[in-house]
Amino acid sequence: MNATSRMRSWALRSAWRWRRNPLRRPTDVLESWVGLTAVVLMLVVGPLAGLLAGSSAHAVLRQTAREQQSHRHLVSAVALRPEPVRAAAGDREGSPGQDGYHRILARWPGPDGGPRTGLVPLRGAEIPGRRFPLWTDDQGRLAGRPLDGTTASVHAVLAGVGAGVAAAGAVHGLRRLVMWRIVRRRYERWDRAWERAGHTWGRADAGS
Secondary structure, three states, X not given: OOHHHHHHHHHHHHHHHHOOOOOOOHHHHHHHHHHHHHXXXXXXXXXXXXHHHHHHHHHXXXXXXXXXXXXXXXXXXXXXXXXXXXXXXXXXXXXXXXXXXXXXXXXXXXXXXXXXXXXXXXXXXXXXXXXXXXXXXXXXXXXXXXXOHHHHHHHHHHHHXXXXXXXXXXXXXHHHHHHHXXXXXXXXXXXXXXXXXXXXXXXXXXXX
């Protein structure tokens, strides 16, 4: 059953609580208003929380992307030789790393024009002497690919959706807590009513 069907079913079950009838209790009306308020809050607070969280995350991620793009540089590196990967017990020495990555000893130019060397993880083995692109920072050290605008937007949307779902879930959880308290108080009143009835059960002056 999807959310629309559950909402329609809840509306049908709750409609009788607003109609005047001798069986309606004050807690029935309160229960209906709590449910209606929770639905309105979920429809308002959820999207609003998602919008605010998504906008905030997008601003932060866009700033991070700009900083990374200004401080990371794509250079041309030269593969010198492959380096064996330390294998686990039972594996062959020099076998490829996880996900097909290999370690390559490579050389690339630093920001001052001098050479830099280091181990570079690459997917697939590189032939010695072959050039390949490599990202470095302002000091010439290895760095990851900078965050781009599209990726930042996708992450911001996911953050907004997550925040909206979390806010709606919090409202739903609060509704369930309030409903539990209402039902509990209803049962307590029933217990007290039955206890009072038990004291007068069978007495002529009690009308039973």
